[in-house]
Amino acid sequence: xxxxxxxxxxxxxxxxxxxxxxxxxxxxxxxxxxxxxxxxxxxxxxxxxxxxxxxxxxxxxxxxxxxxxxxxxxxxxxxxxxxxxxxxxxxxxxxxxxxxxxxxxxxxxxxxxxxxxxxxxxxxxxxxxxxxxxxxxxxxxxxxxxxxxxxxxxxxxxxxxxxxxxxxxxxxxxxxxxxxxxxxxxxxxxxxxxxxxxxxxxxxxxxxxxxxxxxxxxxxxxxxxxxxxxxxxxxxxxxxxxxxxxxxxxxxxxxxxxxxxxxxxxxxxxxxxxxxxxxxxxxxxxxxxxxxxxxxxxxxxxxxxxxxxxxxxxxxxxxxxxxxxxxxxxxxxxxxxxxxxxxxxxxxxxxxxxxxxxxxxxxxxxxxxxxxxxxxxxxxxxxxxxxxxxxxxxxxxxxxxxxxxxxxxxxxxxxxxxxxxxxxxxxxxxxxxxxxxxxxxxxxxxxxxxxxxxxxxxxxxxxxxxxxxxxxxxxxxxxxxxxxxxxxxxxxxxxxxxxxxxxxxxxxxxxxxxxxxxxxxxxxxxxxxxxxxxxxxxxxxxxxxxxxxxxxxxxxxxxxxxxxxxxxxxxxxxxxxxxxxxxxxxxxxxxxxxxxxxxxxxxxxxxxxxxxxxxxxxxxxxxxxxxxxxxxxxxxxxxxxxxxxxxxxxxxxxxxxxxxxxxxxxxxxxxxxxxxxxxxxxxxxxxxxxxxxxxxxxxxxxxxxxxxxxxxxxxxxxxxxxxxxxxxx
Amino acid sequence: xxxxxxxxxxxxxxxxxxxxxxxxxxxxxxxxxxxxxxxxxxxxxxxxxxxxxxxxxxxxxxxxxxxxxxxxxxxxxxxxxxxxxxxxxxxxxxxxxxxxxxxxxxxxxxxxxxxxxxxxxxxxxxxxxxxxxxxxxxxxxxxxxxxxxxxxxxxxxxx
Numbered sequence: 001x002x003x004x005x006x007x008x009x010x011x012x013x014x015x016x017x018x019x020x021x022x023x024x025x026x027x028x029x030x031x032x033x034x035x036x037x038x039x040x041x042x043x044x045x046x047x048x049x050x051x052x053x054x055x056x057x058x059x060x061x062x063x064x065x066x067x068x069x070x071x072x073x074x075x076x077x078x079x080x081x082x083x084x085x086x087x088x089x090x091x092x093x094x095x096x097x098x099x100x101x102x103x104x105x106x107x108x109x110x111x112x113x114x115x116x117x118x119x120x121x122x123x124x125x126x127x128x129x130x131x132x133x134x135x136x137x138x139x140x141x142x143x144x145x146x147x148x149x150x151x152x153x154x155x156x157x158x159x160x161x162x163x164x165x166x167x168x169x170x171x172x173x174x175x176x177x178x179x180x181x182x183x184x185x186x187x188x189x190x191x192x193x194x195x196x197x198x199x200x201x202x203x204x205x206x207x208x209x210x211x212x213x214x215x216x217x218x219x220x221x222x223x224x225x226x227x228x229x230x231x232x233x234x235x236x237x238x239x240x241x242x243x244x245x246x247x248x249x250x251x252x253x254x255x256x257x258x259x260x261x262x263x264x265x266x267x268x269x270x271x272x273x274x275x276x277x278x279x280x281x282x283x284x285x286x287x288x289x290x291x292x293x294x295x296x297x298x299x300x301x302x303x304x305x306x307x308x309x310x311x312x313x314x315x316x317x318x319x320x321x322x323x324x325x326x327x328x329x330x331x332x333x334x335x336x337x338x339x340x341x342x343x344x345x346x347x348x349x350x351x352x353x354x355x356x357x358x359x360x361x362x363x364x365x366x367x368x369x370x371x372x373x374x375x376x377x378x379x380x381x382x383x384x385x386x387x388x389x390x391x392x393x394x395x396x397x398x399x400x401x402x403x404x405x406x407x408x409x410x411x412x413x414x415x416x417x418x419x420x421x422x423x424x425x426x427x428x429x430x431x432x433x434x435x436x437x438x439x440x441x442x443x444x445x446x447x448x449x450x451x452x453x454x455x456x457x458x459x460x461x462x463x464x465x466x467x468x469x470x471x472x473x474x475x476x477x478x479x480x481x482x483x484x485x486x487x488x489x490x491x492x493x494x495x496x497x498x499x500x501x502x503x504x505x506x507x508x509x510x511x512x513x514x515x516x517x518x519x520x521x522x523x524x525x526x527x528x529x530x531x532x533x534x535x536x537x538x539x540x541x542x543x544x545x546x547x548x549x550x551x552x553x554x555x556x557x558x559x560x561x562x563x564x565x566x567x568x569x570x571x572x573x574x575x576x577x578x579x580x581x582x583x584x585x586x587x588x589x590x591x592x593x594x595x596x597x598x599x600x601x602x603x604x605x606x607x608x609x610x611x612x613x614x615x616x617x618x619x620x621x622x623x624x625x626x627x628x629x630x631x632x633x634x635x636x637x638x639x640x641x642x643x644x645x646x647x648x649x650x651x652x653x654x655x656x657x658x659x660x661x662x663x664x665x666x667x668x669x670x671x672x673x674x675x676x677x678x679x680x681x682x683x684x685x686x687x688x689x690x691x692x693x694x695x696x697x698x699x700x701x702x703x704x705x706x707x708x709x710x711x712x713x714x715x716x717x718x719x720x721x722x723x724x725x726x727x728x729x
Numbered sequence: 730x731x732x733x734x735x736x737x738x739x740x741x742x743x744x745x746x747x748x749x750x751x752x753x754x755x756x757x758x759x760x761x762x763x764x765x766x767x768x769x770x771x772x773x774x775x776x777x778x779x780x781x782x783x784x785x786x787x788x789x790x791x792x793x794x795x796x797x798x799x800x801x802x803x804x805x806x807x808x809x810x811x812x813x814x815x816x817x818x819x820x821x822x823x824x825x826x827x828x829x830x831x832x833x834x835x836x837x838x839x840x841x842x843x844x845x846x847x848x849x850x851x852x853x854x855x856x857x858x859x860x861x862x863x864x865x866x867x868x869x870x871x872x873x874x875x876x877x878x879x880x881x882x883x884x885x886x887x888x
Contacts, residue, residue: 362841363839405816414813417827
């Protein structure tokens, strides 16, 4: 794999570092250069910190190469894209070859009180031993350059800075117009205490005054807690609650001051405000970065500048022009080729360090681990993700589900291990067993990614992952928990990604699965079958060998392993007795212990998995409201009476059924209420009601690609190839 | 040359032997199952039979396996190592089960690893984890079933 620029980067920075990388990738592409990324994990963040979503989107949009795990790429320039990555905890197994290697320094070494932001004492050794290059530093600004020089790194400094870039097209210019009082003065930053001044200083630069409204996006709660009463003219918005450009458009003046110990390496937020053409009031030292484009002041002097700017339209117009001119001339995307040319060097005849690793033609293995469950939910989601990952990887199922045959029948190599519950084993003893089995499987399969779907990652499982230590780990975990589960939440730290498949009834979720919102990312609902893949009614009936003309009712009441559905079943039989035109088809889960036998001549029992493609065969359905059935039926616009499995160990199926009923997507009844079930079943015979339900479901479009979203995200985080062609190239 | 009547006699003797073995287990105590991680304390006190039925092919239990299960019904714990398609049938009869990837699945998976070592160790762990007092086979022995893989090169490039 040959690249022009290789970024060795942590994709989880919430603020300017990720934004600058985002625009670097865009600029690199526009310059006709090929960029690749190797995602690394900086010690600054918890392992399961969510990656920056805008950066991930840019990687996809630009087609930037994610270097697969077993690839040793060759690049003209390799950039270690944050100084915290030059650390003994950061591992780069396959290495790389580059004509020249730099560490891009996005932060000074110390704050204003001399406290180090990161360790620097082993930089030269780590650069030489782990990256096989001399230490060479590219500061992002003169502020950082001076700091590095002051702390003994003059010898390693490249003469050029690696300026952050921005695409002005993402920040439409704010038209200068007459202002109305109060002036809208705003700021935005990631919600870190360092990014705000002390409360006393904040009241100087963001004063309570009838002429000003201060809009602040990204303010930590501990800062706000320092005030008995918040200043009446402050409006607080949570970080990323609005698109940055939209927020900036709402302002008249931008004003950014921070804690007196913080040193802003660059000030990407200021660059965004300048790109919008806002007059910016910032601390004096940022003049080194933004020259004449800003207004420089101390916090106490800032209000005088607000007053001057507020009353002088010509000054604002001039400031807007200067701001946009500076952005275009120094920080525009077309500057990329220039900065690249400044740092690129002639190719070396031989690359130092480890020799080139033999290139293997093997596709990487993804080990898909599912907990037992009482139904097929965990396994079904994993299968949907496996299908979305496609043929570029080999997915092996390693499951506690007794229904593992469904994975094997779809062509996957599938292993099974017994779960403690049926064996009545002591949980600790079973974990000892599972540790040994899991550890052995990890060493044998050498997966690039381990995917886990379940509510509780077993201690034997996470211990085995820690012992093996060589793969990316992701936890797929649907929400809608009935109760808090702190023991489960505490295990998030063992994973690189915690991803929650979307719920249509998200509003009903009590949030117990999202105690750490920075760790859990959401995607759309995960489906095995996309609506576009559904067979039409006639084709589906033919495929299932069901009569063309009959009124067909799909029945899926779950495995009934932990919940009694006998009342709904009995009522269904009565319903069939009274309505001879209806045939019910009960699609049994592979987990069903025994067939109910010939209970009714028009109650057919079938086994089929996955059923999704054939849902259009049915006129209506009577189903438990498990995650997969609920979302698949609504995606297929199949009129359904949902009868929740209310066992307290399951997810909150009652909430799902209730939400859907209120939204008009489905009918609902509890399993214990024969009168309600009877009433709802009668409704399902009404073609008009069925049509209304169907139409309401059909409104939900464009939100069913959760499995694809997870696959795309994991391809980046676990460095999986995108296609079989990619591995072969 | 075996006389046709001999088969019936041999099966009859085997049944007598099995009953005798079970009675002996109950009188003299079962094998030491201290390492049998998959047995609860109660099950460790009882008798355990392990059946290797790796070549079961249908969706229903083969006659051979059904017959074997009937014969071993006196064991408190019966574990069958078989393809997963018959798990639900075994579960409905109260049996336990394990599985191993079939040779053709291993070959078509494209995963080249040391399968011989993995399978040898896995087969040994199944025996250790269940601590069977009695082992039976329906179809080929595991070592025969996996012969091509177990006797292949240690670094077999199975892809």
